[in-house]
Amino acid sequence: MSVKPGKARKLNYLSQLSVDTAHHVITDIQAYHAEGKDNQYLEDISNRLKKRLHGQGLIWRNCLADTGYSSGENYAFLESEGLRSFIPPHGTYKGGPDGFTYDKSQDYYTCPQGKIIPFKKEFIEKKNNTRKKEYRASKRVCIGCPIRSECLGKSAQEKKFTVTFYRAEYERNNVRVNSSEGRYMKSKRQSTVEPVFGTLTQFMGLRKINTIGIAQANKVMHLSAMAYNLKKYLKFIGKTVKSDAQGMHHFVLELKASISLQIRPLTALNI
Known part of the structure; x- marks a missing residue:
């Protein structure tokens, strides 16, 4: 269905x-x-x-x-x-939240205010059965942040988000694409x-x-x-046969021309 x-x-x-x-x-x-x-x-x-x-x-x-x-x-x-x-x-793919930068060697994100959002756990998302990684900051990191309301919303206490486990593979593919x-x-x-x-x-x-x-x-x-x-094969064979026939025709013409050129000097010498 x-x-x-x-x-x-x-x-x-x-x-x-x-x-x-x-x-x-x-x-x-x-x-x-x-x-x-x-x-x-x-x-x-x-x-x-x-x-x-x-x-x-x-x-x-x-x-x-x-x-x-x-x-x-x-x-x-x-x-x-x-x-x-x-x-x-x-179109839904993102390598992380907007404005956040990723540190590959230490596996953490840095927020626009310079705070580190570390990796916490790996899990399987039930909705799509996909492998994900969770990054989460502690409450003390987000307290007093000047962009707290814009970044966290109304109810959240700390910054938390998930990213695909295969981020590196996505990025390499995207560079090629x-x-x-x-x-x-x-x-x-x-x-x-x-x-x-x-x-x-x-x-x-x-x-x-x-x-x-x-x-x-x-x-x-x-x-x-x-x-x-x-x-497709018959069409290809047809083209091959036609090109071979043309090639043979040109070969015969060239061969005849070569023989003619070889005969003429000999005739002149005999005379």
Whole structure:
């Protein structure tokens, strides 16, 4: 069951698709139940895809995806696999409160008034089942602070906030995303994956699956991907054959010209 704001509930499958940026070949496709989020399936996709590519002697270096696949867990997983992520973070991500600076070596924050907010504990947030770190100052630190009412609000006695456990992984990913290479990668992803999705849904009938069960849905998706890749292969072979024929034609012309040049001096010498 898929639920989207402002739209009716529907029985859907979630199609996850990976595409090679060099030739727009579908390298992996899988159907999942639609109640999950995209970022929950990235690890499964990556494990399956990496094994397949390595089996063909292909090296995978970069992972391009949209914001739906963003999570600290995914960034950390991709780094452990030796992959560079280019996945824009969610708009809600912050490396800490506004105006606070982070000290990586001592793992604490400094507030705008120069007071230290130390790390207190690590925990799992139940709402999203995500790993978090809590930072909290003591009451005496915040007493008498000139910006106390703005910083703490009405009821709080001390400054307390949580930050994702994977802050370092987020920051490294964000540096890549905001670089010139990251901007290029974003345009590359948009021109690679989106057209493939459009072809599958608009021209190959994947807007609806007329089967029962996720296993049958996967068969339909795999057959569609096979048909798509076969068309790409035939098109590529056609270009290769045409270019080979043109190359052979030019070779023959050059060979004839070379023979002609060699014959003419000999004829002149004989005369």
